Amino acid sequence: MTGMESLQAENVAERIMAAIKEVQKNMTKLNIMVMGKTGAGKSTLINNVFSRNLAQTGIGKPVTQSIRKYEIEDFPLAIYDTPGLELGGENAIDELLKEAKDVLSKGAIKGISESIHCIWYCVSTPSHRFEEAEIEFIKKFLDEANEFCVPVIIVLTQSYSKKDAKALLSEIEKENLAVAQIVPVLASDVDIDEDYVIKAYGMDTLIDIVNNVIPEALRDTLAAVQKANLKMKRRKANAIVAAAAAAAAATGAIPIPFTDAAVLVPEQIGMIASITGVFGIPVEKATVTALLSATIGTVGTTVMGKTVVSGLLKMIPGVGTIAGGVISASVAAALTAALGEAYIAIMMMVSKGEMSVSDLDTDEGKAKISSIFKSKLGIKRNSKGKPLEEEE
Numbered sequence: 266m267t268g269m270e271s272l273q274a275e276n277v278a279e280r281i282m283a284a285i286k287e288v289q290k291n292m293t294k295l296n297i298m299v300m301g302k303t304g305a306g307k308s309t310l311i312n313n314v315f316s317r318n319l320a321q322t323g324i325g326k327p328v329t330q331s332i333r334k335y336e337i338e339d340f341p342l343a344i345y346d347t348p349g350l351e352l353g354g355e356n357a358i359d360e361l362l363k364e365a366k367d368v369l370s371k372g373a374i375k376g377i378s379e380s381i382h383c384i385w386y387c388v389s390t391p392s393h394r395f396e397e398a399e400i401e402f403i404k405k406f407l408d409e410a411n412e413f414c415v416p417v418i419i420v421l422t423q424s425y426s427k428k429d430a431k432a433l434l435s436e437i438e439k440e441n442l443a444v445a446q447i448v449p450v451l452a453s454d455v456d457i458d459e460d461y462v463i464k465a466y467g468m469d470t471l472i473d474i475v476n477n478v479i480p481e482a483l484r485d486t487l488a489a490v491q492k493a494n495l496k497m498k499r500r501k502a503n504a505i506v507a508a509a510a511a512a513a514a515a516t517g518a519i520p521i522p523f524t525d526a527a528v529l530v531p532e533q534i535g536m537i538a539s540i541t542g543v544f545g546i547p548v549e550k551a552t553v554t555a556l557l558s559a560t561i562g563t564v565g566t567t568v569m570g571k572t573v574v575s576g577l578l579k580m581i582p583g584v585g586t587i588a589g590g591v592i593s594a595s596v597a598a599a600l601t602a603a604l605g606e607a608y609i610a611i612m613m614m615v616s617k618g619e620m621s622v623s624d625l626d627t628d629e630g631k632a633k634i635s636s637i638f639k640s641k642l643g644i645k646r647n648s649k650g651k652p653l654e655e656e657e
């Protein structure tokens with residue numbers, strides 16, 4: 266980039282960073298209560314479902330005798346956990362029910378950002394039996410949860426034996442409990458020996474179920490804070506790109522010469538910020554600058570915006586020259602869609618651990634981004650930027 270172009274990219278990167286902060290600030294906090302006996306696998310589940318290690322932040326803040334709240338600054342998630350819970354004796358059970366009711370009712374009074382949105386009740390599959398005392402407890406507990414309209418999901422944890430999980434599931438189903446769903450999960454791999462590993466499963470399904478039972482206003486937060494269901498992230502991100510591309514087409518034509526600053530209209534800035542929010546990956550300004558320079562910044566090599574633009578446009582199917590000094594609506598849509606899709610592809614790679622955020626800022630990282638962007642530009646699209654042949 267030349268001096269002037271890089272200055273503009275800096276400016277745009279700053280606007281994107283501000284938009285990212287705004288997206289994060291506007292996310293309503295998701296509150297999940299995780300219950301179940303000691304050793305059931307609550308902490309293991311929490312740590313493998315969410316993208317930040319909440320347990321590492323220490324022992325959590327006690328909200329009652331047995332309920333603790335775990336949260337991380339600037340991360341829109343709070344987990345209410347019952348570590349070390351034993352369901353021994355009537356007094357202990359009554360006390361716990363009272364405490365749970367306390368937390369549920371206090372939250373309900375304070376409104377959506379403080380109320381409990383979903384409860385995961387964990388039962389360990391290898392324990393095989395659904396004990397009488399636990400059934401009694403769950404029934405009383407469900408009465409309370411239902412009183413406050415909080416959905417409960419029974420999670421069959423440590424379900425490395427799918428056969429055992431199925432048996433336990435049908436045993437629990439016989440109780441006709443007022444729960445949203447019962448779902449078997451293995452939260453982390455089980456190494457049997459050197460060549461036999463039972464792979465973790467079920468957490469993506471759990472997240473889909475949670476998505477269905479929580480209020481609409483919390484769904485973006487759920488997609489952002491979890492790491493177990495990447496398809497959900499990609500679906501949300503694709504919808505953001507489709508909307509931004511359609512908006513770019515509607516806003517119409519972008520004037521040339523378009524340099525970095527001009528091509529990044531507000532729709533595109535908002536799009537990058539929203540996608541970042543969905544993936545919940547902490548990005549730095551350097552990451553954003555790398556994204557800009559590797560896409561719209563480096564395709565053309567000269568100072569003139571015109572050269573940049575015609576270099577870009579040559580890659581879009583069906584586009585020849587620029588008529589009248591403006592880019593048509595469909596070209597604006599195609600550019601927006603290609604930028605968004607390239608960013609999603611990169612965020613997916615980072616989420617899968619194939620790449621780290623700091624890699625993006627390297628020459629190799631930029632080359633990768635650039636090649637993805639160019640391949641996305643080559644896709645045939647309709648006038649709203651939607652690929653004619655939907656990719657998987």
Ligand SMILES: Nc1nc2c(ncn2[C@@H]2O[C@H](COP(=O)(O)OP(=O)(O)OP(=O)(O)O)[C@@H](O)[C@H]2O)c(=O)[nH]1
Pocket residue numbers: 301302303304305306307308309310347348349350422423424450451452453454455456
């Ligand atoms: N491999 C594997 N081990 C698990 C899984 N879930 C739990 N464990 C193991 O079971 C033990 C208990 O799990 P925790 O997650 O600590 O259980 P907890 O419900 O948080 O227990 P408390 O905090 O005492 O209430 C640990 O040694 C875990 O490593 C799982 O999905 N896979």
Ligand SMILES: [Mg+2]
Pocket residue numbers: 307308309348349
């Ligand atoms: Mg624990």
